[in-house]
Each structure stands twice: as C-alpha cells, then as structure tokens.
Amino acid sequence: MKKILLFLATASIIVACTTNAVTGRKQLALFGEATLQQQALSEYQSFLSQNKVVNSGSSRDAEMVKRVGNRIASVITQYYTNIGKASELNGYKWEFNLVDSKEVNAWCMPGGKVVVYTGLLGITQNEAALAIVMGHEITHAVAHHGNERMSQGALAQGLEIVGNIATANNPKYNNLFNNIFAPTAQIAVLLPNSRNQEYEADHFGLNFAAMAGYNPNEAIAFWQRMAAASNGQKPPEFLSTHPADENRIARLREFMPEALSYYKPVGK
Numbered sequence: 001m002k003k004i005l006l007f008l009a010t011a012s013i014i015v016a017c018t019t020n021a022v023t024g025r026k027q028l029a030l031f032g033e034a035t036l037q038q039q040a041l042s043e044y045q046s047f048l049s050q051n052k053v054v055n056s057g058s059s060r061d062a063e064m065v066k067r068v069g070n071r072i073a074s075v076i077t078q079y080y081t082n083i084g085k086a087s088e089l090n091g092y093k094w095e096f097n098l099v100d101s102k103e104v105n106a107w108c109m110p111g112g113k114v115v116v117y118t119g120l121l122g123i124t125q126n127e128a129a130l131a132i133v134m135g136h137e138i139t140h141a142v143a144h145h146g147n148e149r150m151s152q153g154a155l156a157q158g159l160e161i162v163g164n165i166a167t168a169n170n171p172k173y174n175n176l177f178n179n180i181f182a183p184t185a186q187i188a189v190l191l192p193n194s195r196n197q198e199y200e201a202d203h204f205g206l207n208f209a210a211m212a213g214y215n216p217n218e219a220i221a222f223w224q225r226m227a228a229a230s231n232g233q234k235p236p237e238f239l240s241t242h243p244a245d246e247n248r249i250a251r252l253r254e255f256m257p258e259a260l261s262y263y264k265p266v267g268k
C-alpha cells in the first residue's frame, strides 16, 4: 500500500513539474492556479478592507500606481500572447491599489492583485523606478513563483498532495497559503526568496518595465537608494525580502542591454 502511495506521489510530482512559460525553467507546481487565485482574491479583499486604500480619484500617486500597473499588465498580456502562452494568465483580473502605510513594500498575488505602500514611493521617487518594482513583483506572480514555493513547502511539510491536491477548505492548505501570500507574513516567510526566483523577477521585471515604456536604467539608482535607506538601521521590509546587495546591481547591469532593446519611451 505504501509503495502504491509513494508511486502515486512521485507520479503526481512529475506531472506537476511544469516548464515556466516566461523563463523556461522547470518548476514544481502542485497547486491549481484557479485555487490559488480564488484564495488570493479573498485575502486581497480582506487586506484592502483592513487598510487605508488611497483613492485614485483624488491622489496623483494612486493614479500613477494604476497607470504603471495597467501598462505593465498590458505588455505582459501581449508578451504571453505573442509566445502562444496567453492561457497562463487565465483568470487574471488585474487590480492596483495604493495603501497608506510607512512600510516600504509592494506585492502581487496570483490573479494580478497588486498593492503598493505609500512608504515605497519615497524611495522610488519617480514613475520609472516604481515601474521597475511593480514589474519585479508582477513577474513573481505571472511566473507562478508563489505556487512553486507553496509546492516546496507542501513537500517539506508532508501535506497530502496525492489525488487532487489540497483544496481551499483544507486547513493545512490555508496555513501554507497564508505563510506564503499573506501580506503580514511576507517578512517572516518570504525572506529566503530563492535566488532563481529573484533572478527571474529582476530579469523579466526589467524587460516588462522597459516594454511598458519605462527607462530600465532607473533600476540601478533605485536599488542604490534602497541600499542607502537601510544603512545602519533596520532595513525597510521590502529590502529585507529583496536584498539590495552589490551582486543584484551588477546583475541588473548585465540585464540592461536586453531590457534597453525593448525600451521605447512613451509620454510620461
């Protein structure tokens, strides 16, 4: 009996190992994207109801967050369509909200639910740098990085994943989901962002920002400001999940020629 279960588990893991549409990297995806999106939507709504959302009708910053987000979402949709992978974005209903908080942070949940904290804008300082950060966070979502991390977590915790995966009604699933996606959990659990995922989010986030008409060169200055902001004190939340070391900046310089090849400035 045990052998059969083991076999089934192995088989389902092989099946669940998919090739990422954007990056070409093989990754583990044990959870259905629709289930993740459904849970993310309810998490997102509850987060917005418990925090102060800045009204885009009366705030240029909130308007900017929506403008940048929509531009990036639109080039990503175009990009996935061009490479024949439009279905990867099934169920995406993009939302971009600015939340009043000193936290230096931003995130994107499965399904395209994005939050930017006002505290981040003091460091981005311009629209292109905001686009770099949003491009990075959105890439984590569209590259299914959360699913990968949940899948790794499920294996590590021995969550029963044989048959058809956990459902949103399963408390263990909920726990895992909250550990990966709940905004309050980001610092504790998202801290050891895998190097691969960070690399991909930097690389493709930069490309997507450039395709959306934002100067990718702003990424260097932005990460230098992030590094300066953490000097001698507790680093901003975003920084602690996204270490701004010299390696990252060196890497961004390597990505720059490719990103610049996509860059067509548009208006403001």
Ligand SMILES: [Zn+2]
Pocket (backbone or CB within 6 Å): 136, 140, 193, 197, 198, 201, 241, 242
């Ligand atoms: Zn990241």
